């Protein structure tokens with residue numbers, strides 16, 4: 001294996017890829033620096049017939065097919081036939097949302113530094129790089145996988161494959177695929193890596209021994225999340241899934257520091273909940289930890305800070321080492337998958353069974369013009385309307401798709417949207433007075449609310465008995481009223497179509513909202529720290545190197561030294577420079593790794609893995625297996641060729 005690596009080894013050291021992980025591909029071949037001879041016949045032919053360029057889109061185009069699914073006979077898709085919405089009506093299905101802008105969407109290039117000489121002249125380890133250059137390939141694979149996973153689609157498809165026929169049928173009755181991809185999204189974010197520091201020396205006429213002058217690398221770009229008030233869906237994330245901060249520039253001679261990488265700003269709609277995506281997550285509700293809730297336009301959160309730039313050799317100059325030949329790599333920027341979920345920010349949610357007249361109520365109390373028709377599930381997506389009570393007194397009302405019995409199990413449409421009511425201060429429960437048993441319908445919807453989320457059922461609400469203009473409804477009104485009185489509820493009656501009683505209903509709803517806001521004011525807490533994820537990352541970065549744990553795998557005689565400080569140190573060590581290895585050995589000893597390993601009984605030839613590096617342990621020359629370090633290089637037996 002070792003012979004395949006294009007690195008020259010010093011007699012003292014041997015580098016090889018991690019043989020314990022045969023699935024990881026070998027490092028990519030380094031590109032040849034030589035220029036092609038234009039007169040060369042082969043090169044000319046090559047120019048004439050250039051190889052087909054590889055597409056970088058990663059097959060993401062397939063995802064767009066969802067939008068073209070034919071609407072079902074019994075569904076009307078408002079987005080296709082309704083006119084452009086006015087400011088009073090916001091429909092989540094509108095497709096003309098600007099894609100999120102990324103000020104620094106940079107895909108970092110491969111580090112082309114040659115690791116030509118590991119130059120071991122000290123120490124007891126042979127160093128092997130465990131990581132390979134296959135990161136890009138892995139990411140490409142991830143991207144392809146993700147095309148299938150868009151916004152919970154894969155869950156649906158896999159579910160259909162793996163589940164019984166009954167469940168499949170139940171899912172088919174659920175939300176059509178065309179609607180399922182706008183209020184949930186899964187995205188990948190990565191802060192930029194820091195630029196590398198360099199080794200350079202001042203060379204100037206009449207300035208002999210000018211000293212080290214290698215500058216530091218620049219910091220990597222940060223990842224920000226920002227609320228864009230003009231967005232009303234997460235639809236743009238169907239097109240853009242990966243957001244990467246720019247890499248910091250490398251340092252240069254004359255103590256010139258690299259420029260910092262470009263920041264990336266991910267724009268989300270107001271009311272977006274950001275969760276950490278859990279591995280193997282199928283879009284199940286509430287699985288990942290909630291990191292942030294971004295509610296108001298203009299809110300901006302620093303999510304991931306970019307990696308620190310590596311120090312150049314000017315920073316390593318000391319009284320005892322005035323000619324340091326060492327510089328650091330830039331720190332890698334953190335990365336993570338995020339799940340975004342949009343929950344509407346409305347004051348009042350109108351809920352009820354299908355065909356109860358919810359949309360009709362919204363249309364008469366606001367300027368919204370939702371689709372209204374005499375069949376269930378006319379409303380497929382929530383509609384928002386603004387109710388105005390005066391010059392500066394307004395209230396946002398959301399009309400949701402109808403709820404059926406069994407909605408919490410995925411039956412019907414409404415459960416998909418119930419989460420949008422979680423932010424509402426109050427609910428208006430519309431009951432269809434013309435239905436056979438309005439009381440039963442009322443109970444069924446209340447039960448669904450409770451089963452979906454008990455907190456929803458505890459929200460202040462009022463009951464609006466609708467269609468009082470119909471004789472059958474007015475006949476059943478007194479029975480219904482009695483039943484609700486027995487429960488301690490005072491219902492309202494109205495005819496939404498005739499706008500009778502609707503004003504009272506909406507004024508009562510406003511009262512509930514107002515009361516709720518006042519109650520909340522009393523228990524007002526400090527504003528949340530939007531940057532707390534970044535703060536956590538920064539805190540992790542400051543972990544000291546002497547905090548580590550050692551685990552032993554006796555089957556392979558491997559010792560794993562785990563500690564975030566140490567791993568970061570290994571990642572930032574640039575093995576290209578001769579002094580790096582010396583410093584590495586010093587640090588391992590100073591932080592107590594050698595002593596701990598010796599105490600735990602490490603033996604000659606055992607493997608030690610620290611971060612990305614793999615090393616072979618060699619006992620000292622005097623043969624004492626437990627006394628590895630004598631303080632002098634003479635006591636150390638050099639690693640042997642393998």
Ligand SMILES: Nc1nc2c(ncn2[C@@H]2O[C@H](COP(=O)(O)OP(=O)(O)OP(=O)(O)O)[C@@H](O)[C@H]2O)c(=O)[nH]1
Nearest residue numbers: 354355356357358359360374377378379402496497
């Ligand atoms: N007679 C009468 N009909 C009404 C009244 N309110 C609504 N309707 C009718 O009931 C039907 C359903 O009204 P929608 O407002 O679409 O009902 P919805 O609750 O939004 O229904 P979904 O969106 O399907 O859940 C329509 O034909 C309306 O005209 C009313 O007060 N009186």
Ligand SMILES: [Mg+2]
Nearest residue numbers: 358359378379
């Ligand atoms: Mg409706």
